[in-house]
Amino acid sequence: MADTHILTQIDAAERARLLHVDSYDVALDLTVGDTTFISRSRVRFSCNEPGANTFIEIAAEDIRSATLNGQPVDISAYTRQDGLALSGLAADNDLVVEAECRYSSSGQGLHRMTDRADGESYLYSQFEVADAQQMFACFDQPDLKAQFGLTVTMPEHWRAISNMPASGETITDGKRTVQFEQSPRMSTYITALCAGPYHEVTTEHDGFTFGLYCRQSMKQYLDPESVFEITRQGFDHFHDAFGVRYPLPKYDQVFAPEYNMGAMENFGCVTIAESSFLFRSQVTDFEREQLANVILHELAHMWFGDLVTMRWWDDLWLNESFAEWASHWANVEATRYTGAWTTFLSLRKNWGYRQDQLPTTHPVYTDMPDVEAVATNFDGITYAKGASILKQLVAYVGIDSFKTGLAAYFQKHQWGNATFDDLLGALEAASGRELREFADTWLATAGVSTLRPEVSVDADGNYTSVAVRQEVPSEHPTLRTHRIGVGLYNLVDGSLVRSERIELDVTGELTEIPELVGKPRPDVLLLNDDDLTYCKLRLDAESMATVVEHIAGFEDSLARALCWAAAWDMLRDGELPARDFMRLATSGLPAEADINLVSAVHRQVGTAISYADPGVAPQLREDLAATAKRVMLAAEPGGDMQRAWARAFASAARSDADLSLLRGWLDGDGIPEGLTVDTDLRWHLVVCLVGLGAVPESAIDAELERDNTADGERLSLIARAIVPTAEAKAAAWERITTEEGLPNFARRSLMSGFAHPDQVELLRPYVERYLEAVDGMWKRLGTEQAIEFISTAFPRLVVEPATLAATDAWLADESRSGAMRRGVLEGRDDIDRALRARARDAKAG
Incomplete structure (x- = not known):
C-alpha cells in the first residue's frame, strides 16, 4: 500500500521504552535538481539496553551512507517500507545518515510545486501522521521528542521558514545557506520547512514576531492586517486562558499551494491551504469566519498538540477536538465572530452527526493499531463530535475550573507527552467532580x-x-x-x-x-x-x-x-419529504440574515433535491433557481447575501433564459448592480455552464488564458471533468486512475468535477469502473491519497438499486482491508439513504 514504513503501536511503544532521543541536526541541499534533494541527518540518542537492535525511518530514493558511532551501517537490506535497521546499540549513540530523497507531488512529505505564473518553485512540508521520514532520517513517532537543528542550502533568491528563527546565513556561488536556531523538544510530525521565493510580511506583538508568507504571484491578494488581527486576538485570549505563554520566539503562517487539508499546526510555522483561504476574489463573512476559525484552531494547537503532545495516535481525537472547541470559543470570546457557535452547529456538528450514523462510525476514543489506521480517522467524529463533548464537559465543570485544569495540565506536561487521563485528572482536581463515568459514556461508545x-x-x-x-x-x-x-x-x-x-x-x-x-x-x-x-x-x-x-x-x-x-x-x-425541506428552504431561507446559515443550507439543497422523487426534482430545482434569482436581485448591492444567492442561482439555473443570463455575465452584460463578477465567480459560472453544455469546452481554454495561474489550472481541471460528454469523462477517468506522477491537487480537482447531477447516464458505467479501480489505487497511491480517491470518486449520484447490488458484490470479498473498505461502505450508505428518502418523498406526492 504505502511507500513508507507503517509503524505499529506495539513497535512504537517498544521503541519508546528502549530509546531516548536527544537531538537531530539535519542539513538539506535543495540545489541538486527539481526532483530530488540531499538530506544529511545526525541523530543523537541513548539506549536503555546496550546491545539492543532497533530501526529508524527514512523514505529515501537512495541511502548514500550511514554510520552508527563511527562504524558503517549495513544498508544492503534497506527498503522504504522497512526503514534502516540499527544493531548493537550503545548506551549513547551518534547516527549519521546521508540520503537522496524525492520531492513530493502528493502534498505529503516535502512538497514541491512550480508556479505557472512565473516559473518559480515553492516547497512546504506536511509530515502528519508519519512523513517526516520523507525529508530526514528520524524515529517518526510522537512520543520520541527531540531538539532539532536545521541547515538549508537553496537558490540565492529563496528564503526558508522553519520552526525557529534563522541564526545566520551565508551566500556562496549563487547559493544561500541558512542555519536555524536549535528548537526546544518537539515531535517529528510538527517539524517544518517552507522554502522558495516567498513574499514576506512581518509584525510584532507582545514580544513575538509574527510572519505571514505566500507565493510572489499571490501577494496582491494577501490581507496581512486581517490575519494578524485574528492572530493577535487569539494570542491574547489563549495567553489569558491557558496560564502558559506561547513558548517560541516567533509565529509564522504560510499560505501553501496545492495543499491537501485546511491547515497544519507545525510548531511556530503553520501552513494554511492557499486555495481555500487566500482569497483572490470577493468573499462573504462566511469565508472570513472560516479563515478566522482555521487561524485560531492552529494557534490552539501550539499548546495542545505541540507543547504537550499525545503519546500515541489513539489520542488524536483529543488533539483535534480540543483545537476545534478552542477555536470556536476564542472566536466568540475574542473576535467579532460572536456567532461562531451557530456556525459550529450548522457545519461542524452536522458533519459529526453524518459521520456518526455511517456503518463505519466509531467511538471518539479509538485504538490506532498503526499509522495507516490514523488516516481513516481524520473525520467528523474526531473533530466535531469530540469538540461537542468537550463543550459539554466545559459546561459540566464550569469554564473557570476548566481553565484552571488546563493551566495545571500545560505546566506539568510541557515539552512532553500526555494522555486524556492526564487531562481528566487535572480537570477533576480543578473542579472537584468525578469525570470518568462521563468520559466512558461519551467517548467509549459510538452513535448519536x-x-x-x-x-x-x-x-x-x-x-x-x-x-x-x-x-x-x-x-x-x-x-x-x-x-x-x-x-x-x-x-x-x-x-x-x-x-x-x-x-x-x-x-x-x-x-x-x-x-x-x-x-x-x-x-x-x-x-x-x-x-x-450532542x-x-x-x-x-x-x-x-x-x-x-x-x-x-x-x-x-x-x-x-x-x-x-x-x-x-x-x-x-x-421523516421529512424532500419537497417539504425544499419548501422550507425557498420560503424561510430568503429572510435569513445570518450569512453562515444561508451558506450552510445552500450546501444542503443539492443533496435535498437528489433525495426527491426524480419526477419532481426538476421542479424543485426550478423553484430554487427562481427563489435564488429573486433574493439576489432584492439583496443589498455588493453585499454578502447578493453574492451568496448569485452563486446559488448559478448552481440551480437550468432554463434557457437563466442560462442566457449567466452567459451574459461572463460577457459583462446584465450583471445585477453591485455584483462583482470576479475571477472566482467567473470560474463558478464557467463550471456551471460547461456542465450543462450551455457553453462549449473552448470556454475553459478562454478562462484559463484569462487566469493563467496555479488556481486557474486547478479550476480548469474541475471544468474539464464536468464536460457532459462520454469522451470527456473517459479522459478524466484515465488521468485519475492511471496517470503516473499526477499531482494530488490535480486528481482531487478532476474527481471534484467528474460527477454532475444532470449526467447520470454518463456516470452509470463508472459504477463498475470505480469498483474495479479501487484495489489498484489502494496499492498504487499513498494512504491519504488512496482514501481520498475511494471516498471522493464513489458514484454517489447514481442513486439506483443496481449501484447497491454492485457495491454489495464488491464488499462480499472480505479479504480487502478495513481501511480500503471504509469509503466504499460509506458510499453504499449514501446510496441506500438516498433511495429511502426518494421513496418517502414519492409517498408525499
Missing part, C-alpha cells in the same frame, strides 16, 4: 441519540404531559445523560419570542418534564435550546408547522440553526 418531544394537551391548549424520548440506534444502544435546555417560543408580531427556558438532565428512554404541565402550549417547543448537548433533534408536529412558516422569526441565530439542523436530520432519516 435522537431526542424527541412527546406532548399531550387538554381542550384549552394546556400541556397535560411533556416528556423527552431518547432514541438510540440498535447497533449502538447507549442511553446517555444529556443536559439540555428546553425553550418555549411564541409568535409575537411575526417574531418567535422565547417566553421561558428550563434546563434538565435527560436520562434513560423517557424523561418527564413536570414543570411544563398546566402551561399553555407554545407555538414552538424547542429541545436542546442553546445547543448544549444529539439529533425533533420537533412536535405543531412546532414544526410553525417553524416551516416562521423560521426567520427566531431572533437568535442559534435557535434558527437548531431548527434547520432538525429539518436536515428529518430529511436524511426519511
